[in-house]
Amino acid sequence: SQQGEEDPQALSIQEGENATMNCSYKTSINNLQWYRQNSGRGLVHLILIRSNEREKHSGRLRVTLDTSKKSSSLLITASRAADTASYFCATDTNRLAFGKGNQVVVIP
């Protein structure tokens, strides 16, 4: 199954800054999802964007999807120390396939 690939794989920012992560994939998808994982914990679903959608918002999160480029971005605005986590994109063709994740560190 295909996997999304996140970029950059590691990101360190100051509290209050915006954090942007990208995800690329290879084949057509039904939807793309973003998840968050705190160290040693299970993943938590953040947002799902369908293949016919281009942008979606949820609180401080903004997700875009460009199916022509087979890429998605996750923007976290006004980051907080509590946003420190790994972020994964997952693509749905028939079943969800996860990327390797993006480690984000927000420095207070």
Place this chain on the structure above:
Amino acid sequence: SQTIHQWPATLVQPVGSPLSLECTVEGTSNPNLYWYRQAAGRGLQLLFYSVGIGQISSEVPQNLSASRPQDRQFILSSKKLLLSDSGFYLCAWSVRVGEKLFFGSGTQLSVL
């Protein structure tokens, strides 16, 4: 509301010993159930998924097996653990295949 329980949280097992990890879901009926494994610093690898009682699909041939004896119970097993079975195991459920997943808190398995 729906909840998912996964236990134990940590497990240290010798090579060659058996394994049984259990996952149960509450508050929903006929969930799709999944077992994922996450190696250190890596993404999630789908091991098994189930769309109904007794229906198990395996994604990767390996030393593990899964069973679904009840609608909301999913068990991951091994008869003889290998060193390479070490990792973080996550159970998850969804209403529909390919849609939002709800994850358990995970089991950190160390095979020594």
